[in-house]
Amino acid sequence: MKTYLLTRIIGLFPVLFISSFLIFIIIHLIPGDPAVLLVPLVPPPTKEDIDAMRALYGFDKPILEQYVIWLGNILNGDLGQSISKPSFSVFELISSKLWVTMHVALSAFFVSILISVPLGLRMGLNPEGFLAKKFLGFYTGIGFAIPSFWLGILLILFFSVFLGLFPTGGFKSINDDPLLSLKYLFLPSLCGGIPGSVIYTNFIASSVKEIRNKEYITFAIAKGLPSSIVILKHLLKNALIPVVTVAAATLGHTVAGAVITEKVFGIPGIGRLLVDAITARDYAVIQANFMVIIIFVMFANLVADILYGWLDPRIRLD
Amino acid sequence: MQNIFIKYLNYKNMQLTEKIGFLVLFIFLLMTLFPNFVATHDPLEQDIISRLQNPSLNNIFGTDELGRDIYSRCVYGANTSVSTAFIAVLFALIVGVSTGLFSGYSGGIIDEFLSRFNDILFSFPGIIIAMALIAVTGQNAISVALVIGLVDTPIIFRVTRAVSLQIKVLPYVDAVKSAGASKYYIMLKTVLPNCSNEIFVQALLIATRAIIIESSLSFLGLGIPPPSPSWGSMLSIGRSYLYRMVWYGIIPGIFIMMLVISLQFVSRYIQRISKYSNS
Amino acid sequence: MNLLLEVKNLKTQFIVQQKTINAVNDISFSLYNNEVLGIVGESGSGKSVTVRSILRIINYPGKIVHGNILFRGADLLSLNEKDLSLIRGKEISMIFQEPSAALNPVITVGEQISEVLKQHIKLNKKQAKEEAIKILKDVGIPAPERRYHDYPHQLSGGMQQRCVISIALACKPKLLIADEPTTSLDVTIQAQILSLIVDMVKRLKIGLIFITHDIGVVSQIADKIIVMYAGKIVEEGPTSQIIDNPKHPYTIELLDSLPTLSTKKGVKLKEIKGQVPDLFNLPSGCSFHPRCSQVKKICINNIPNLKKINNKRYASCFLY
Numbered sequence: 001m002k003t004y005l006l007t008r009i010i011g012l013f014p015v016l017f018i019s020s021f022l023i024f025i026i027i028h029l030i031p032g033d034p035a036v037l038l039v040p041l042v043p044p045p046t047k048e049d050i051d052a053m054r055a056l057y058g059f060d061k062p063i064l065e066q067y068v069i070w071l072g073n074i075l076n077g078d079l080g081q082s083i084s085k086p087s088f089s090v091f092e093l094i095s096s097k098l099w100v101t102m103h104v105a106l107s108a109f110f111v112s113i114l115i116s117v118p119l120g121l122r123m124g125l126n127p128e129g130f131l132a133k134k135f136l137g138f139y140t141g142i143g144f145a146i147p148s149f150w151l152g153i154l155l156i157l158f159f160s161v162f163l164g165l166f167p168t169g170g171f172k173s174i175n176d177d178p179l180l181s182l183k184y185l186f187l188p189s190l191c192g193g194i195p196g197s198v199i200y201t202n203f204i205a206s207s208v209k210e211i212r213n214k215e216y217i218t219f220a221i222a223k224g225l226p227s228s229i230v231i232l233k234h235l236l237k238n239a240l241i242p243v244v245t246v247a248a249a250t251l252g253h254t255v256a257g258a259v260i261t262e263k264v265f266g267i268p269g270i271g272r273l274l275v276d277a278i279t280a281r282d283y284a285v286i287q288a289n290f291m292v293i294i295i296f297v298m299f300a301n302l303v304a305d306i307l308y309g310w311l312d313p314r315i316r317l318d
Numbered sequence: 319m320q321n322i323f324i325k326y327l328n329y330k331n332m333q334l335t336e337k338i339g340f341l342v343l344f345i346f347l348l349m350t351l352f353p354n355f356v357a358t359h360d361p362l363e364q365d366i367i368s369r370l371q372n373p374s375l376n377n378i379f380g381t382d383e384l385g386r387d388i389y390s391r392c393v394y395g396a397n398t399s400v401s402t403a404f405i406a407v408l409f410a411l412i413v414g415v416s417t418g419l420f421s422g423y424s425g426g427i428i429d430e431f432l433s434r435f436n437d438i439l440f441s442f443p444g445i446i447i448a449m450a451l452i453a454v455t456g457q458n459a460i461s462v463a464l465v466i467g468l469v470d471t472p473i474i475f476r477v478t479r480a481v482s483l484q485i486k487v488l489p490y491v492d493a494v495k496s497a498g499a500s501k502y503y504i505m506l507k508t509v510l511p512n513c514s515n516e517i518f519v520q521a522l523l524i525a526t527r528a529i530i531i532e533s534s535l536s537f538l539g540l541g542i543p544p545p546s547p548s549w550g551s552m553l554s555i556g557r558s559y560l561y562r563m564v565w566y567g568i569i570p571g572i573f574i575m576m577l578v579i580s581l582q583f584v585s586r587y588i589q590r591i592s593k594y595s596n597s
Numbered sequence: 598m599n600l601l602l603e604v605k606n607l608k609t610q611f612i613v614q615q616k617t618i619n620a621v622n623d624i625s626f627s628l629y630n631n632e633v634l635g636i637v638g639e640s641g642s643g644k645s646v647t648v649r650s651i652l653r654i655i656n657y658p659g660k661i662v663h664g665n666i667l668f669r670g671a672d673l674l675s676l677n678e679k680d681l682s683l684i685r686g687k688e689i690s691m692i693f694q695e696p697s698a699a700l701n702p703v704i705t706v707g708e709q710i711s712e713v714l715k716q717h718i719k720l721n722k723k724q725a726k727e728e729a730i731k732i733l734k735d736v737g738i739p740a741p742e743r744r745y746h747d748y749p750h751q752l753s754g755g756m757q758q759r760c761v762i763s764i765a766l767a768c769k770p771k772l773l774i775a776d777e778p779t780t781s782l783d784v785t786i787q788a789q790i791l792s793l794i795v796d797m798v799k800r801l802k803i804g805l806i807f808i809t810h811d812i813g814v815v816s817q818i819a820d821k822i823i824v825m826y827a828g829k830i831v832e833e834g835p836t837s838q839i840i841d842n843p844k845h846p847y848t849i850e851l852l853d854s855l856p857t858l859s860t861k862k863g864v865k866l867k868e869i870k871g872q873v874p875d876l877f878n879l880p881s882g883c884s885f886h887p888r889c890s891q892v893k894k895i896c897i898n899n900i901p902n903l904k905k906i907n908n909k910r911y912a913s914c915f916l917y
Binding site for chain 1: 684
């Protein structure tokens with residue numbers, strides 16, 4: 001297990017470095033001179049003003065040098081200053097929004113699991129039944145055909161406008177008021193969770209279908225264990241191991257879903273921050289944002305790998 | 319090549335759903351190529367007095383916040399989505415097939431490297447990558463289409479590479495090689511026909527992804543800029559008027575769904591047919 | 598002697614690719630308390646399907662379509678799942694062929710024993726663990742307290758099979774079914790496991806059905822033998838009589854192919870000519886006729902029934 005962990009973690013670093021470098025380069029390919037955007041417009045800026053601004057931010061140095069400086073800053077915890085919102089450091093901006101986005105992403109993930117585990121289990125245990133044969137195809141097709149933002153709008157229409165049960169948008173931190181927070185999160189979690197559940201359902205169904213024909217399941221039945229124990233203890237434990245890997249691998253898509261969900265429900269998270277930054281050409285924010293997303297995705301993959309190794313005793317005790 | 323076309327379009331072979339799929343797809347094609355025949359109004363014509371009207375005889379799906387006819391804007395919006403998807407798929411096919419062939423055939427380090435890169439590209443959510451690249455290229459029609467194409471390339475790469483790996487070990491290839499044919503000729507002539515079915519099916523599925531990503535981008539405001547009508551941006555605005563006029567937030571979504579579902583049905587048909595015709 | 602198990606006209610079918618296979622085609626036999634019954638046959642003969650039908654653990658696409666299985670008077674085929682689970686593991690237990698496949702890889706072996714004790718004898722966690730460790734010791738596993746916490750993959754094949762035996766005998770069943778328990782084990786371990794099973798069965802005074810393709814093994818431990826071929830019983834009788842005086846041509850060939858003390862070194866063992874029949878495409882008439890050295894014209898188109906040759910001896914062959 002130790003070697004397993006070590007190889008995984010070491011493998012992360014080169015990818016992180018390369019991706020951060022790539023992002024840095026790409027962002028700096030954005031046409032337009034940021035120095036021009038930064039100088040105050042009154043009195044009208046002269047060339048010297050612009051040059052001074054450029055020097056101040058270090059835009060005049062060669063790209064590699066800028067990258068190294070940036071990297072150094074990052075490792076010291078300094079993510080830079082936001083260009084469009086100069087009074088905030090990028091770090092402050094991102095950390096405050098990250099907390100919000102976590103609400104959205106995690107609640108959506110939770111809903112996905114809530115839907116897909118029982119559904120997938122049912123389908124895997126009855127692969128010839130209606131659910132598995134007809135409904136799954138329909139469910140998968142629709143899941144990929146409905147844009148998640150439209151699903152969000154429909155949810156708002158039905159639950160907020162028509163039924164008046166839930167707010168149409170907004171956010172409340174779980175620290176401030178747990179019950180109210182959940183009320184605000186209900187629709188967004190469905191909006192992100194339902195599309196996400198499609199992949200999990202498929203995966204769980206096929207995993208369960210495969211496991212239920214294994215000899216140790218037959219043996220468990222031959223021992224006289226009731227089907228509830230056989231399913232929940234013997235079958236699910238085995239069937240969910242590969243699902244964990246898939247879950248982490250698709251965490252990136254959960255993030256993407258969160259970006260859209262935030263726009264639909266007006267939630268002030270990273271997604272909103274990112275979209276605004278792109279429109280305003282705010283380098284530092286864009287860069288840091290993507291880095292956060294990449295780190296998050298990689299971290300999630302690492303956690304998945306670790307979990308997989310830990311859940312399967314054949315790997316854990318090696 | 320022509321007989322393949324005719325064989326595929328033999329409508330007697332289709333089930334009901336597949337016929338509907340082709341029909342709807344055809345309608346969308348009409349909307350894309352001849353929008354002025356299908357639409358009832360000029361999509362840009364404003365009429366502030368009759369803004370946010372519910373559907374009526376005059377405006378089948380009502381009017382938007384500037385009094386423009388929603389139905390006509392949706393019809394012209396098809397143009398945006400379909401042409402973007404078309405270019406994206408074309409890009410993905412050209413880049414995906416050529417790199418896939420090259421990677422599979424070359425093997426070794428080149429293959430390793432390209433496959434790794436492809437996997438990383440594939441593992442990231444498409445819309446995130448699209449957003450990153452749009453930030454660089456700016457928001458215009460061509461960039462959006464090409465960016466989406468890039469996001470969808472990994473699937474095609476994978477399919478082509480898999481087939482090319484299988485084919486390259488066949489003795490037939492060696493025979494052609496010793497007859498003096500160039501590497502590229504071999505790859506094109508032997509690999510392509512074997513995966514054309516699969517690629518066609520994947521191309522259709524990529525098209526659905528492209529449509530979803532394009533509308534998501536324009537929903538976020540990062541797609542093709544206004545006043546060009548796009549289903550995504552229409553839904554974005556419709557969202558804020560839900561209490562006044564519900565149809566604005568519903569109708570464009572229905573268009574998206576119908577286009578995607580018709581593509582799914584057609585793709586399913588191709589899958590079914592190719593299973594029978596595969597020798 | 599009490600009648601423990603009585604199987605009457607059992608028929609189990611599999612429906613694969615729209616074709617019906619009669620894996621078990623009208624089988625009847627009985628077993629008394631303390632008796633050891635050996636079922637011999639090549640793979641595909643239906644021996645495993647027969648015993649799995651008894652415990653009713655036949656998976657789709659298989660189905661028991663006819664017959665009665667009377668266990669101490671009650672017909673197992675008429676019980677519902679809930680009642681069956683009271684019998685499985687408690688009254689009738691089974692040992693599978695591949696212990697590594699039979700044990701759940703993500704649960705400790707100790708827990709897999711404890712759970713039957715908790716389920717059937719209603720022991721609590723602590724009691725079950727103690728009892729399980731005791732059983733592990735009984736089957737000859739050293740350092741049982743430590744082995745309790747091991748996972749299956751950490752044990753050798755022989756140890757795994759001992760664990761499976763522990764699970765099967767934990768609740769002291771009345772009938773033990775062993776489905777080729779030594780086939781996948783090392784040759785050196787086979788004898789150990791075999792004697793362990795026979796020991797435990799004698800000690801607990803229970804009935805044993807032992808399945809194997811090796812008639813040599815079963816001749817040492819069984820009181821009576823059933824020979825199966827292509828889903829049917831071809832010969833039945835007390836062990837000593839069958840070994841000394843086999844009646845059915847198939848049985849004769851099986852015994853002939855065994856090495857004996859007088860077999861010279863380097864001499865090729867005698868094989869049964871021909872191949873195991875394809876259950877999709879059974880030969881007409883007597884299923885064995887294409888491979889039979891004493892085949893007659895009548896065998897090609899007519900199916901022989903199981904006929905009583907003398908007291909306790911049965912064979913299905915037109916020779917009799």
